Amino acid sequence: MSAALAVREITMRFGGVVALEDVSFDAEPGRVLGVMGPNGAGKTTLFNVISGVQKPTRGSVTLGATQLTGRDVAWIAGHGVTRTFQTPMMFWGLDVRESIAAALATREFGGIFPPGALRSLVPSGFGWARRRAADAALRERADELLVTMGIGAIAARPTESLSFGEERFLELARALAIEPQMLLLDEPLSGLNPDEVEIVLQTIVRARENGIGVLLVEHAVGELLSVADRVVVLDHGRKIAEGTAREVAADPIVIDAYIGDELG
Amino acid sequence: MMASLWQYVLAGLVSGAIYALVAAGFVLIYQVTGIINFAQGEYVMIGAMTAASLASAGMAPVEAGALGIVAAAVVGGLSYLLAIRPARSRGATGVTLIFITLGLDVALRGLGLIIWGTNPLSLSAFSGGSSISIFGGVIQPQALWVLGADMVVFALLYIFFQRTYAGTAVRAAVASPAIASTFGIPLRTFAFWSFVAAAAIGGLGGVVIAPITSATYDMGLTFGLAGFVAAVLGGLESLPGALVGGFVLGIAEKVSGGLVSTGWEQGVGFIILVLVLLLRPQGLLGRAVRQA
Numbered sequence: 137m138s139a140a141l142a143v144r145e146i147t148m149r150f151g152g153v154v155a156l157e158d159v160s161f162d163a164e165p166g167r168v169l170g171v172m173g174p175n176g177a178g179k180t181t182l183f184n185v186i187s188g189v190q191k192p193t194r195g196s197v198t199l200g201a202t203q204l205t206g207r208d209v210a211w212i213a214g215h216g217v218t219r220t221f222q223t224p225m226m227f228w229g230l231d232v233r234e235s236i237a238a239a240l241a242t243r244e245f246g247g248i249f250p251p252g253a254l255r256s257l258v259p260s261g262f263g264w265a266r267r268r269a270a271d272a273a274l275r276e277r278a279d280e281l282l283v284t285m286g287i288g289a290i291a292a293r294p295t296e297s298l299s300f301g302e303e304r305f306l307e308l309a310r311a312l313a314i315e316p317q318m319l320l321l322d323e324p325l326s327g328l329n330p331d332e333v334e335i336v337l338q339t340i341v342r343a344r345e346n347g348i349g350v351l352l353v354e355h356a357v358g359e360l361l362s363v364a365d366r367v368v369v370l371d372h373g374r375k376i377a378e379g380t381a382r383e384v385a386a387d388p389i390v391i392d393a394y395i396g397d398e399l400g
Numbered sequence: 401m402m403a404s405l406w407q408y409v410l411a412g413l414v415s416g417a418i419y420a421l422v423a424a425g426f427v428l429i430y431q432v433t434g435i436i437n438f439a440q441g442e443y444v445m446i447g448a449m450t451a452a453s454l455a456s457a458g459m460a461p462v463e464a465g466a467l468g469i470v471a472a473a474v475v476g477g478l479s480y481l482l483a484i485r486p487a488r489s490r491g492a493t494g495v496t497l498i499f500i501t502l503g504l505d506v507a508l509r510g511l512g513l514i515i516w517g518t519n520p521l522s523l524s525a526f527s528g529g530s531s532i533s534i535f536g537g538v539i540q541p542q543a544l545w546v547l548g549a550d551m552v553v554f555a556l557l558y559i560f561f562q563r564t565y566a567g568t569a570v571r572a573a574v575a576s577p578a579i580a581s582t583f584g585i586p587l588r589t590f591a592f593w594s595f596v597a598a599a600a601i602g603g604l605g606g607v608v609i610a611p612i613t614s615a616t617y618d619m620g621l622t623f624g625l626a627g628f629v630a631a632v633l634g635g636l637e638s639l640p641g642a643l644v645g646g647f648v649l650g651i652a653e654k655v656s657g658g659l660v661s662t663g664w665e666q667g668v669g670f671i672i673l674v675l676v677l678l679l680r681p682q683g684l685l686g687r688a689v690r691q692a
Contacts, residue, residue, distance in 0.1 A: 187582065214584035227575035230568070238572035239583045241565035259563035274565075314583050 139200025140164050141186070141217065141318045141349060146195035148181050148373075155181040156192070156373045165317060168340060168350040170364030170381070172357065174393060177370040179353045180222070183320050186351070187219040188212040199318060216317035220324060224307040226295040232306055233291040236278035239313035281309040284342070286335055301332040308339055318349045325356050337363055357394075361385055369393070408658035409651050410537040414612065415626075416650020417550040418444070421605035422627025423634060423642035424553065425598030430636055431574045432594035438501040439479060440602055441624020442508035447472040447603025448615035449512055452521035461526050465607040469600050476599020479504055480592050505624065512617035523610040542611045549608045550643070553601055557639055602627075626653075629669040633676055635683025644684055648672075 141163040148156040156178045163169045171179050184190040186197050188209040197204045204212050212218075227235045241256060258264065260271050282288045285305040290298070298306065304324065311319060321340070325333050333356075340363050343350055354360040361367065361381040369377040369384055371393040377384055384390055422440055429437045451468030455461050483504050487497060525542040532539055561567040570590055573580035577587055605623070606615070613619070630649045634641020649669050657665030676683065 189578075209578075209581035210584050210586050213582050218582050218584075220582075221579070225576050225579045227572045227579070229575050230571055234568055235572065237565070238568045238580070238585070242569055242583045242585050256566040256569070257560070257564050259559045310579075311582070 139202075139216075139317060141351075142196075142198045143182075143186065144196045144198075146182070146185055146192045146197070148178070148185055148190065149193045154373050156185070156370075159195075159370070159373070159375050161368050161375065161378060163318060163349050163351055164365075165349045166344055166347045167365040168344050168352055168363050170360045170367040171351060171353045171370065172360060172367055172384070172390075173370035176372070178373040179370060180322060181373075182370070183219055183322055183351070183353065187217060187320060213314065213316075217320070218311050218314055218316045218318075219320035220307050220311055220322055222323045222326065224300075224303040226298065226303055226306070228296055229294075231292055231294050232282065232287070232298070233275070233278050235295055235306060236281055236310055236313050237274055239310050240274050240277055243314045278313070281313055282306075285309045285339065300327055301329065304328060304332070304336065308336065312339075312343065312348075316348060318351065319343060320351045320353075322353050323355060324352070325354055325359055333359060404658065405655065406535065406537045408654040410534065410539050410543075411658075412651030412654035413647060414539065414543045414546050414650070415609075415653065416630075416647035417546045418605045418609045418623060418646075419626045419630040419649050420550055420643045420646025421553060421601050422623050423630035423646050424557065424639055425602045426627055426631035427634070427636060427639055427642045428557075428594050428598045428601075430631075432570065433484070433591045435484065435497045435501065436628070436636075437479075437504075437595070437598065438498065438624060438628070439504040439508055440598065440627055441620035441622070442505055442512070443472040443476055443599040443602030443620070444606035444609075444623040445512050445615070445617065445620035446475050446508070446599075446606065448523070448606030448610040448619060449516050449521060449617065450603075451607045452523040452610050452615040453516060455523050456521060461524055461611075464523070465526070468607045469603040472603020472606065473596050473600035475508065476602075477592060477596045479508075479599070480595035484591070484595070485588070505620070509618060509620055512620070516617050518617065520614045520616045521610075522614045523607075525611040526608075540612065542608070546608045546612070549604055553604065554639065554643055561639075626650075626669055629673045632673060633684055638683065641683055648684070 144160050146156050146159045147154070159182065171182065173179050181190065185192045186204070188204065188207055188211070191206060195205070199215065199217055202215055204215070204217065227238065230238065258267050260267060279288060279291055282291050285308060287302055287305045287309070290302060295306070308324065324336050328336065337359060340350055340352065352360060352364060364381050367379065367381055367384040368375055369390050376393060377387045377390050379387070422444060425440045425443065426436065429435055447468040450471040451461070451464040454464035454467055483500055484497065487500050492500070525540065526545050527541050529541045532541060561571060569580070569585050573585050573587055573590055581587055626649060630645035631642050633645030633648060634643070649672065652668050652672060653665045656668045
C-alpha cells in the first residue's frame with residue numbers, strides 16, 4: 137500500500153543560481169532518510185520541490201506510480217506527502233484540538249464533490265446521531281494524537297498560548313493526522329530542549345514503525361545519524377554522498393564538506 | 401425632536417442591515433483570498449434587478465427574489481473564474497487584483513445598463529400590511545424582511561464557521577494558508593466558494609431592499625462603497641465587525657441626514673472612515689495586527 141518516493145534528476149535554478157543540480161534518490165516507506173548538508177546546500181529547496189511549494193526547473197518526483205511534479209501543495213498532501221516547516225506555524229484563532237480536527241476533517245471530508253464536501257457542511261451540536269458519532273470519533277482521534285505527543289493536557293488551549301516546544305509537538309501531531317505515506321520534516325529538533333528532542337525522535341521512530349517514510353532535514357548531525365536508516369548528503373545543490381549513517385559519517389568527502397563549511 | 405431622532409435610527413437600521421450584508425461579502429472574500437473585491441456592490445444590483453425584472457414579467461416576488469439571489473451567486477462565481485483566477489495564476493497580487501475588481505465593478509454595472517437600461521424597476525413588498533409602529537417610530541413591513549435576512553445570514557455564517565468541519569478548515573486556511581495546504585485543504589476551491597457566497601449574500605441584500613428603494617442599474621456603487629466603509633469599520637477581518645459596522649454606518653447616515661441635511665447622508669460614511677483609519681485602524685472589533 138505504501139509507496140516509495142522517487143526523486144529523479146531534480147534541478148532547480150533561480151536566475152543564475154543553481155540551488156539543486158541533478159539530485160536523485162529514493163525514500164522508502166517505513167524508513168527514515170536523513171538529508172544532510174551545510175547551510176545553502178539546497179535542503180529546504182529540495183523539500184519545497186517535493187512538497188509542491190516550488191516547481192523544479194527539471195526532473196521529476198513520483199510517489200509509487202503517482203507523478204507529483206507540477207501539482208500544487210494541497211494536491212500533493214491529498215496524495216500522501218506532507219511536510220513541516222523550520223518554524224512551526226499555528227492556526228491562530230483555533231484551539232489545539234480544532235487544529236488537529238481541521239487536518240483530520242480534510243482527510244475525512246476532503247473531496248471537493250459530494251458527498252464528502254456536503255457532509256462537512258452538516259453542523260454539529262444539533263442532535264443528529266450520525267453526526268454526533270462522527271464528531272466523537274474525530275475528537276477521539278485528535279486527542280489520541282495529542283496524547284501520543286505528550287500534549288493531551290493542552291487540547292483546549294488556544295494556539296496563541298503555546299510554548300515553542302508545544303507548537304512543535306502540535307505541528308507534528310497535525311502532520312500525522314492526515315496519515316501521510318511520506319512525511320518531510322524540516323529541522324524538527326531546532327530550538328528544543330533535550331527532553332523535547334527525545335520526544336520528537338521517539339515520534340519519528342514510531343512513524344517509521346507505522347510504515348510512514350520520513351525525510352529528515354536536521355542540523356543536529358548526531359541526532360540525525362541516530363535515527364536515519366540512510367542518509368543523503370547535499371553540498372552546493374549536488375548530492376555528494378549517499379549511504380547508511382555509518383558509511384556517510386566515515387566518508388572523507390562528507391567530512392570535507394562540513395569542515396569546509398565551518399572554516400568558510 | 402426625540403421622536404424624529406428615533407425615526408431616523410429605525411431608517412438607519414434598515415439601510416445598515418444591507419450595508420452589513422455587503423460588508424460580510426467584503427470580509428468573506430478578504431479573509432479567504434486576501435482580495436478586497438470592489439465589485440461587491442454590483443451583486444446587490446444584480447440580485448435586485450433580476451428579481452424586479454422577473455417580478456414585472458409576472459413572477460411572484462419571493463420566487464423572483466430567489467432567482468435574483470441565484471443570478472448574483474452565478475455572477476459571483478464567474479467573477480472569480482473569469483477575472484480573479486486567471487490573473488492569479490499569472491502571478492497577479494495585491495494592488496493588481498484590487499484594480500481588477502474595480503474593473504469588474506465597472507463592467508458589471510455596464511452589463512446592468514445594457515440588460516435593464518436606466519429606468520428604475522420596482523418590486524412589490526413580500527408581504528402586505530400597513531406600516532408597523534415601534535415606540536412611536538414607523539417602519540414598513542418590508543423592513544422586517546430586511547432585518548430578518550440579516551439575522552438569517554449572520555446566523556448561518558456563525559454556524560458554518562464555528563460548527564462545521566468545512567468552516568473549521570476555512571478558519572485554518574485563513575489563519576495560515578501555507579500550512580493549511582500541507583493538509584490538502586483546497587484553497588482555490590475555498591476562494592471560488594467565497595465569491596459565490598459573498599455574491600449570494602449581496603444578491604439577497606438587493607432582493608430584500610428593492611421593494612423599499614426600487615432597483616436601478618447603478619445602485620451597486622452606493623451599496624458597494626457603504627459596504628466597504630462598514631467592513632473597514634468592523635476591522636475587515638471580522639464578521640461580527642461587519643454587522644456592527646453596517647448598523648453604525650446606516651444609523652450615522654440617516655441621523656446626520658435627518659438632523660443636519662440630507663447632503664450629509666452620503667458624506668458621513670467617509671468622515672467616519674477617515675476617523676477610524678486615523679484613530680483605530682484595526683476597526684471597531686478588529687484585532688491589532690500581531691507581530692509574528
